[in-house]
Amino acid sequence: MELRVLRYFLMAAREENITRAAQLLHITQPTLSRQLMQLEEELGVSLFRRGKYSISLTEEGMLLKRRAQELISLSEKTVEELSHRESTVCGEIAIGCGETRNMSLLAERMVSFRRKYPLVNFSLYSATADDIKERMEAGLLDLGLLMEPADIGKYDFIRMPWKEKWGILVRRDSVQGQKDRIVPEDLEHVPLLIPRRDIVRHELSAWFGDRYERLEIAATYNLILNAAAMVKEHAGAALCFDLGPVCEDLVFVPLDPPMETGAVAVWKKNQLQAPAVSRFIQWLRDSF
Numbered sequence: 001m002e003l004r005v006l007r008y009f010l011m012a013a014r015e016e017n018i019t020r021a022a023q024l025l026h027i028t029q030p031t032l033s034r035q036l037m038q039l040e041e042e043l044g045v046s047l048f049r050r051g052k053y054s055i056s057l058t059e060e061g062m063l064l065k066r067r068a069q070e071l072i073s074l075s076e077k078t079v080e081e082l083s084h085r086e087s088t089v090c091g092e093i094a095i096g097c098g099e100t101r102n103m104s105l106l107a108e109r110m111v112s113f114r115r116k117y118p119l120v121n122f123s124l125y126s127a128t129a130d131d132i133k134e135r136m137e138a139g140l141l142d143l144g145l146l147m148e149p150a151d152i153g154k155y156d157f158i159r160m161p162w163k164e165k166w167g168i169l170v171r172r173d174s175v176q177g178q179k180d181r182i183v184p185e186d187l188e189h190v191p192l193l194i195p196r197r198d199i200v201r202h203e204l205s206a207w208f209g210d211r212y213e214r215l216e217i218a219a220t221y222n223l224i225l226n227a228a229a230m231v232k233e234h235a236g237a238a239l240c241f242d243l244g245p246v247c248e249d250l251v252f253v254p255l256d257p258p259m260e261t262g263a264v265a266v267w268k269k270n271q272l273q274a275p276a277v278s279r280f281i282q283w284l285r286d287s288f
Contacts (some may be wrong), residue, residue: 017054168187
């Protein structure tokens with residue numbers, strides 16, 4: 001597969017029309033059709049469902065779309081890194097971030113770094129630790145800010161200063177919202193929204209003890225703002241970190257006994273980094 005053909009494929013998938021995609025690519029419609037058919041022959045699958053006036057992706061096409069976007073992104077990132085390996089510190093630093101108050105500390109370091117190196121820009125990607133590590137392995141992210149527990153055996157890391165405190169995000173007018181702390185028995189008959197990561201759920205089960213098997217799990221989530229929207233609509237209580245004010249109708253109540261989680265900034269071991277990334281890692285080391 002050539003990157004050029006993958007770009008053709010992505011344009012056709014976006015426009016859902018061969019003629020319009022060809023016009024945007026500045027090639028003829030027969031040329032684009034031939035390239036896409038050759039790509040399908042090479043892969044041995046049908047990528048498009050072809051209608052009279054439009055096209056749509058098959059399941060195989062949707063899979064290729066995801067991979068093609070990753071390959072194009074990695075190609076562009078590689079070209080940028082190689083073109084900026086000179087004395088001037090510039091280029092993009094891609095960072096994957098979990099939802100954590102430590103992001104405030106990282107943001108401070110990013111701002112101060114750009115004051116010294118204004119030709120550097122940052123690209124932020126918000127996700128869970130597992131998703132961030134997957135993108136780091138694919139070369140799409142330079143660093144990750146991960147919430148523990150996380151397997152970081154493949155990475156060098158800096159431990160962030162702040163510990164995250166667990167609690168529930170609940171409606172202010174609920175019974176639990178009137179409390180100053182939450183003990184396990186307070187949540188036995190409350191619909192709960194809990195983090196999707198299995199390793200985090202294991203940590204929560206240890207806090208609940210025998211009561212964990214009797215809990216009512218209403219939903220799982222990976223981003224707290226989505227869970228907060230459900231809590232606001234009376235879906236239940238969300239187990240989460242204290243991230244500060246989310247909505248005036250909601251309140252955070254800490255767990256008792258307390259449950260805390262650390263955060264680490266990580267990057268791949270023994271990997272040649274772009275100058276901007278190397279400088280920023282050292283910037284973090286000096287800070288923390």
